Amino acid sequence: MVEERTLLPRPGRRMLNCWWPLLAVAIVAGGFPAEADERSLPVDHRGKRAAESVPAARCIGLAIGPGTTVIDGPLTAEGLPDYAAHLNAALSRGISPEENFWGAMWGVFGQDPRLPASELAAYEQWLKVSIPVQGAFVPASFNPSDFRRVTQAPWTADNFPKIAASIERNEEALDLVEQAARRPLAFAPLDSAAEGPLPPSFARLTHLERIVPIVRLLTARAMLRLEGGDADGAWRDLMTCYRIARHVESGWRRDDLWTAWWIRDLAAEGVVQWIAHVDQPLVELAWRFGELRPLLHTRSAAEVLGNERLCFADLILGSATGRVPMTTLVGLGWVDGRPRREPDASPFGQIKAELSYFENTVLTAEALRFHGKSVNAALDEGGRNYAELKEALSLRAHAERRERLKTLMERLEQESERLAEPGAFWAEALFSSSDNVARLTARRLLGRLIRNVPSLEIVQTRSETQSRLLLVAMAIKESLAAGGPLPADWESVAMEPAARIDPFTGEPFRMQTTPRGVTISSLGPNGKEDFDPYQPQANIDDIRMVLWRK
Incomplete structure (x- = not known):
């Protein structure tokens, strides 16, 4: 094979300034090789x-x-x-309107005023549904720090009355979301004829934008129910979030994966709170954890x-x-x-x-x-x-x-x-x-x-790590429900050694047991412990789950 010659300097060499007269002549002459x-x-x-x-x-x-x-x-x-037409045909193959999660969700969303009429018609045609002007869900804006608090720990309506009022106003909509999430399949169409500066395959994924506030409110309701003693209702809300994540990640772009992993991250904290606050017989815990395990599988970005x-x-x-x-x-x-x-x-x-x-x-x-x-x-x-x-x-x-x-x-x-x-x-x-x-x-x-x-790869690994930590947390909870003590080391946890390996380091997860409870954690992407107990909200690298003893 003859190596193609180039007059460009190789790395490490300096380009001579004599190129500039040649370039100027080429520009004036309109020279472009063709x-x-x-x-x-x-x-x-x-x-x-x-x-x-x-x-x-x-x-x-x-x-x-x-x-x-x-x-x-x-x-x-x-x-x-x-x-766009190819993707619509491929991704919708074998999915009936009654099976499609997104078909039901557009009834909850309602029409988006940003969507042109032609694009809305294309959605209805592919989904085989009629999208109402006003959906069942009524969005509201809240302080982001308030929402972080109500999705990460149990809370009461007295502490956050506006969020509690929004949950009450959307009770019916959230119940419809729970029913939709139980559908087995998901397909969100693209408008092949959409107008815009980019090709239709780059179209804005409106459904992802609109699912985010619903997931936030679901996790907030789960923590509100948990504080009120409704363990069953809290668990259902958290499982709805995981089912939504499964539907979202079945999409075809990186945006779908980012959103799905964000949903899993939000729901995982709620599950840890549920495990830490709820005591139930071993047989009931085993049933609930059996419901969650298949939902923990995360889709690879390679797909x-x-x-x-x-x-x-x-x-x-x-x-x-x-x-x-x-x-x-x-x-x-x-x-x-x-x-x-x-x-x-x-x-x-x-x-x-x-x-x-x-x-x-x-x-x-x-x-x-x-x-x-x-x-x-x-x-x-x-x-x-x-x-x-x-x-x-x-x-x-x-x-x-x-x-x-x-x-x-x-x-x-x-x-x-x-x-x-x-x-x-x-x-x-x-x-x-x-x-x-x-x-x-x-x-x-x-x-x-x-x-x-x-x-993207790091976020994928974080999601895998979080799922593996949840499996460890469930094993510890089942051991406690069977009358066992808090584990002092990994030999005390009945699970395969490979299941407790940190995907980031290849070593076992870290475990720390105190009279108050047990903490299991991953060192995260940077491979070092950087959790600050005095500033827990500042931690963005370590992945920790704490199971308090009641």
Whole structure:
């Protein structure tokens, strides 16, 4: 294989300033390497269709297939994959209206005034329901610190009368949510025809925004019921939260996983409070814990990466055809819109700053207008990187996932830093093949889109850790219900050794027993104990569960 030559400096070398005259000449001449003249572009510089009669897919030389577009249909009128329609068909397959959690929830939500009429109609068509103008749930705003308090420990209506009034006002709605959560399946549609600066696969997930206040009120009601002695009602509310999390995480984007893990985190604290405050016969505890155990399984982030590859392909095709404005990419921070460094005071420094700005906007925009066969190279590059991401997130151990992700992200970041040098990216564009430029541009865009994946892995591991700690807490509670003492060490807890291993460290969870109770904890992502008993609310790393002795 012949190595493709590039005139760019290698890492560690300094770019010569002689590039700037060449770059200025190229800009004046309008030089951009292409395999077709301007008439072959799907959209010209004035944003008008260059050849209305020619489908966009043909204009950009798109090759439909698993290595590029991932799917081969359905296609839009322009011959492009309709990813939203594909996802709707795939995710709704085998789900009847009576089984769908989200179909019932829109009756609780009611119509969203932010949704256009066409999008609302699309929701109703896919869900096969009629969404009422006013839903059963009446949202209200409260002090965030108050809500943290009422969702983390038992409380009374006298302490927080406004929250108690909101719960009373929404009793019927919360009962409807409990019934909906017991449905076996979930599907939330996308509007394939939705208008906006981004492709439909990037549409705002309205249902996630609207489920959050409902979950908060459910956990608050659970703690209110627990203080009032209604252990059964409190348990039902907490199990409803876990069932909601299961439905939410069955979605197809990272947003679904973030929301589901947040719900589990909120509900887990309530379960620990329930275990600490409620004494019941062993047989009844075993029944309740048997209900919870299957709901503790968390979905891996690796499972959604295949769907997010569709989003990436949708974005690349939107850029190639001019459907996605450059201003949108700049506004979202996916493409730089200004120089990375402050210019020096010299006239040449000012020129470099202006050229850098030009490169990061106009020139990068032109590079994103993939044409000829370069769009296929960009799609292929995205597929390769997403496959590597999925493989990294599929590893069993947190340490292995973290190291693999670190290697991938550092590689993308180093290349991004190299291309951030003024003129570097455009010099590559001038003296490399269009396929190479397409792959570079795809990686630059991908680096921005996946920059929070390492954080996603950490949150996934936190959720796994929390579920494992709950299993330990349930085992201790069952032992106490059977007449056993508070455990002094792990040998006193009847469970498999592997079940008490901290996913973050690979070592057993920490245990501390006092006459007042037992604390089990994980060191969290940083691998060290940083809990401050004098400022417990400041702890954001350790994961702790405390079972007080009554």
